[in-house]
Amino acid sequence: MRSSAINQRFGARSDWAKPLPSERMTGDLHGRTLPCMKPGAVAEAKPRQHSGARIVLAHHEAGHAVLSAALNDAPHQVSIVADAATHGRTTQRMIARPSSLAQVYLAGFAAEHVLRGRRPRQLDQEVGFSILARTDPELMKAFDGAELRDGHRAIGEVLRVVQARTDDEILLEINRLYDAARESLGSVWPAVQRVASALVEAETLSREEMFAAIGRDDIYRPVFVVQARHGLPIR
Ligand SMILES: [Zn+2]
Numbered sequence: 001m002r003s004s005a006i007n008q009r010f011g012a013r014s015d016w017a018k019p020l021p022s023e024r025m026t027g028d029l030h031g032r033t034l035p036c037m038k039p040g041a042v043a044e045a046k047p048r049q050h051s052g053a054r055i056v057l058a059h060h061e062a063g064h065a066v067l068s069a070a071l072n073d074a075p076h077q078v079s080i081v082a083d084a085a086t087h088g089r090t091t092q093r094m095i096a097r098p099s100s101l102a103q104v105y106l107a108g109f110a111a112e113h114v115l116r117g118r119r120p121r122q123l124d125q126e127v128g129f130s131i132l133a134r135t136d137p138e139l140m141k142a143f144d145g146a147e148l149r150d151g152h153r154a155i156g157e158v159l160r161v162v163q164a165r166t167d168d169e170i171l172l173e174i175n176r177l178y179d180a181a182r183e184s185l186g187s188v189w190p191a192v193q194r195v196a197s198a199l200v201e202a203e204t205l206s207r208e209e210m211f212a213a214i215g216r217d218d219i220y221r222p223v224f225v226v227q228a229r230h231g232l233p234i235r
Contacts, residue, residue: 036060036088036108036150054080055200056112057088062195063111063185064090065210068104070184070223071234072096074211078195079204085145099232102157103181105150106174110182111192126151127174131167154178180230187222191215 036057057080065078068090075092082088094101103110109123130152133140140146151174158173159165165173185192191214198205198213205213227234 036064036086055196056115058196058199059111059115059192060108061088061090061199062192063107063109063114063181064104065092065205066188066192066195066214066219067107067110067181067184067223068092069210069214070188070219071100071227072104074207076207077204078199078210080199081203085148097233098157098160099177100234102154102174102177103184103232105154105157106178106181107185108150110178111185111196113182114186114189114192123151123178127155127171130155131170134167176230177232180226180232183230184223184226187226188217188219191217191219 061078061080065075068075073093073095075090078088078090080088094104096104106123109120112120126149129139129143129146130149133146133152146152154174154177155170158170158177194213194215195205195210198209202209224234
């Protein structure tokens with residue numbers, strides 16, 4: 001029952017249903033973690049350092065968390081504490097429509113983009129890799145944790161809507177959703193920044209602590225306006 005319900009939500013592909021080593025299921029049936037893989041940045045992301053990498057990571061997680069709260073489900077927990085496989089993670093149920101979930105997956109990179117004023121190269125690397133791996137499944141197996149990447153998961157959501165698509169069509173859709181995610185976060189940016197600052201200080205936030213950081217800001221209406229402008233339905 002439980003696993004078939006999860007299959008229904010995440011599609012029948014085994015990478016969605018199978019518990020992965022770095023995946024943390026919450027108590028909710030559809031709870032899952034967005035682990036944010038940051039290869040190459042491990043040395044910079046030491047706890048208790050207000051390094052540039054740590055601030056970027058905090059904004060990355062805050063982006064996932066705030067957009068998920070607006071479009072999907074408020075995270076149970078947001079963290080920038082590194083574990084063996086990931087540098088940070090948000091944990092929430094993934095219950096919204098695929099176009100919203102894809103944006104939640106893309107929101108980490110989108111927040112980095114707003115923060116630094118440029119599109120993160122890692123987004124294009126992950127998306128390009130995932131598109132290549134569609135025709136070469138061995139590629140996926142060769143890279144540990146590739147199935148956990150934000151870019152790969154966003155493509156998984158895009159492919160749930162329409163099955164047979166060309167690479168160019170997938171890229172166009174990813175870019176459209178990425179722009180919507182980036183503009184949505186831009187519309188509530190002070191709230192994202194406060195969640196990121198709270199993360200830099202506390203490292204891990206509960207749902208209540210995240211909303212305390214957001215304060216009285218409306219994180220819904222501005223995001224819904226952006227979604228409507230992009231022709232994206234909500235929930
Ligand atoms: Zn991420």
